[in-house]
Amino acid sequence: MKLRIKILIVGVLFCSLSCQKEPTPPSPTQIVKDGVIVWQEPLWSVPHDTANYVTVIIDPYFQFDDKVIVDTYKDTKGGLRCLMVETGEVVWEKYFNTSADYTGGQSFILRGSLFNPAEGYLIIMIGEWGERRHIKLDIETGETLWETPLETLGVAMDVSGNHYYCLVNTSDEVCPIYKVDISSGAAEYFYSTPLPAHPNIDWQRLGYARPFHCYGKEYIFIAETRRSKSDSAEYFASLLDTETMELLVKHIPLDNHLNKVEVFNNQVYLFTGGGYKIFSMETLTFERDVRLIDWGDYVYHTFYKDKLIVGLSPNNTLNVNGHYVVDLKTHNLLYTFESWVYPSAILDDVLYYVTTGRPIQAYNLNTGQRVLYFDLKYRAQFGVATYKNAEGKKFVVVGDDGFTYCYEGI
Secondary structure, X not given: OHHHHHHHHHHHHHHHHHHOOOOOOOOOOEEEEOOEEEEEOOOEEEEOOHHHOOEEEEOOOEEEOOEEEEEEEEOOEEEEEEEXXXXXXXXXXXXXXXOOOOOOOOEEEXXXXXXXXXXXXXXXXXXXXXXXXXXXXXXXOOOEEEEEEOOEEEEEEEEEOOEEEEEEOOOOOOOOEEXXXXXXXXXXXXXXXXXXXXXXXXXXXXXXXXXXXXXOEEEXXXXXXXXXXXXXXXXXXXXXXXXXXXXXXXXXXXXXXXXXXXXXXXXXXEEEOOEEEEEEOOOOEEEEEEEOOOOEEEXXXXXXXXXXXXXXXXXXXXXOOXXXXXXXXXXXXXXXXXXXXXXXXXXXXXXXXXXXXXXXXXXXXXXXXXXXXXXXXXOEOOOOEEEXXXXXXXXXXXXXXXXXXXXXXX
């Protein structure tokens, strides 16, 4: 009898064990194909008010400490949202009634802003034409620190120490450079280009200020433009000593518009729509001219270790939109990452960016190989930011029309 009971118990146990299902394997957090991440689950996502859509473009995103400021919208108003990078927790939000561009319509397009995480401020330009103003925000709280009416022409605002410069439209003929005090927002006339008018057409001579510091002094390259015909322009550059107000060089012809000036490794770099030039302050001449494309629009640049990344969008069919990676020792082109170009972010030798459509992409800057490429759910916004915490965990923040996302970095 005891033997039968034992046999019955063993049989029941064997049947119950054999009838158990295999454990369900965990869902993957990413899919890798041929060394490229082709899908990845976000660490978190924060939704926008998709019932009240409005076009919002901010590039790049503004990352500081363990936070990031991104684009968002609500009640048909475009705005800014500050989030904790690691959790997606909302720190503050701020919305605006007007467009930050003069294209009209319901849009909030923020380009040419000034971001200083060390001093804790962000200066933006918003408003329709005729109502344009500059606003300084506290990046920790979103509080408006000052607001100044200023009819800025274009979106160029170039900072230099405790002030910045911008081009202002005061009439149909005069477009002077203004100097704005960062602490107070007080703006005053500074300079106008003395570039002579074209002999055949006297129309809208422009001069943008591109400030830089060298040998302990401030200088400005004036990026000058004048119309030679109603549909074409000529480009020049003049160098101004802001202490003496003397033009050290006058009206050097350029093949493209001068967009940015930066001093790196004691060399003065001038970025144009075709590439960049290196200027000697000793001889007051160009000592190198690196042409990456024939002619186009400058989007951004980044110095990173021994490389320079320049984002260019050509205005012809001979070249491609791309992030051009140059060896700073030889100035030879290493790689071109082709796509529509918006500012990128770099973390541990990996370049991240989004592009027109829905893709987020990443490339290894040491090998030139693509390491990530997949679509977001909706049409991508054009900002991106990266962050690495004290434990070494990496974060990449991007967004689309529906959400702001955070992905684990490579």
